[in-house]
Amino acid sequence: MTIAARMLSVSLLLLLAACGSPERFAVAPPAISEKTRIAFASVEVRDVSLPSYAAADEIHTQADDGTLTSSSDVLWADAPERAIALELSQNLARLTDRRVASEPWPFEALPDARLEVRFAELVATTGGSFRASGQYFVAVEDGRRERSGLFDLSTPLDPAGGPAAIARARGQLILDLATYIARSGLR
Numbered sequence: 001m002t003i004a005a006r007m008l009s010v011s012l013l014l015l016l017a018a019c020g021s022p023e024r025f026a027v028a029p030p031a032i033s034e035k036t037r038i039a040f041a042s043v044e045v046r047d048v049s050l051p052s053y054a055a056a057d058e059i060h061t062q063a064d065d066g067t068l069t070s071s072s073d074v075l076w077a078d079a080p081e082r083a084i085a086l087e088l089s090q091n092l093a094r095l096t097d098r099r100v101a102s103e104p105w106p107f108e109a110l111p112d113a114r115l116e117v118r119f120a121e122l123v124a125t126t127g128g129s130f131r132a133s134g135q136y137f138v139a140v141e142d143g144r145r146e147r148s149g150l151f152d153l154s155t156p157l158d159p160a161g162g163p164a165a166i167a168r169a170r171g172q173l174i175l176d177l178a179t180y181i182a183r184s185g186l187r
Contacts, residue, residue, distance in 0.1 A: 025059065025167040026077035027087060030175050032094050038186035039145065040112040042099040045089040048081055054122040055080050059163050062123045074163050084174060088117065091178035096186075114139045115181065122170075129154045130169035132177060138185045149184050153177060 053060045057079070058070035076083065085102040092115075093100040105111055119134040133152040140146050153176050157169035 022073045022075045023163065024075045024077040025163045027083065027167045027171040027174075029087065029090060029094070030168075030172050032091075032175070035097060036095045036179060036182040038096045038098060038182050040098065040140075040186055042107070042109075042111040042113075043089075043092060043186065044105045044111040044114045045085055045092065045100065045102045046114055046116040047103060048085045048088065049116075049118040050081055050084070050122055051119060054119060059166055060123060061166070062125050064125075064127055068123070076167075084122075087171065087174040088115075088178055091175045092182060092186075095178055095182055110141070112140065113145075113186065115185070117177075117181075124157060124166040124169060126159055128157055128159050130157050130166065130173050132173055136181050136185055147185055149181075151177060151180055153180065 053068050053070070056070070057075045058072060059074045059076060060068045060070040062068050078086075089100050089102040092098070099107070099111075101107070101111075116137045116139070117134065118136075119132060121131055121133045124130045131152075131154040133150075135148060135150050137148045138146060153173060155169050155172045155176060158165045161168075
């Protein structure tokens with residue numbers, strides 16, 4: 001096979017693969033308008049726990065009757081558990097100007113606190129909101145300042161905006177969650 005024929009074969013394969021490719025949507029970090037003080041100089045964000053539908057690559061929406069729908073043609077750009085842990089740690093770092101990183105902890109000295117978040121719900125609704133509920137835990141080596149709390153948050157989204165609007169709403173919701181945890185669990 002000649003070089004030109006090989007190049008044509010590769011080009012055709014790439015073209016065919018592109019025709020069936022799903023759309024992937026990334027979550028951009030929203031702007032932060034104010035800083036928040038916390039009691040810890042460093043915080044490790046442990047892996048987050050998501051419901052199975054929220055941990056899937058497909059972007060799900062929930063109807064008023066509770067039915068979840070998704071399409072294999074509309075995917076998150078990154079694995080949701082990894083992406084949300086990173087979004088949470090980056091938002092906390094930007095909000096607090098403290099050393100915050102998701103696990104595994106990249107520094108030699110251990111963190112002052114470890115944050116674990118377990119989501120019971122994380123979903124866009126067809127009614128125009130993105131909702132999250134669950135529980136967070138702050139673990140401290142000496143055990144004296146350990147705490148936990150529940151969260152139940154939502155942010156509006158334009159249902160006509162499609163997956164891009166859902167991605168923007170998730171970004172805002174994770175920032176809202178980072179702010180809530182900083183103020184209620186890390187002070």
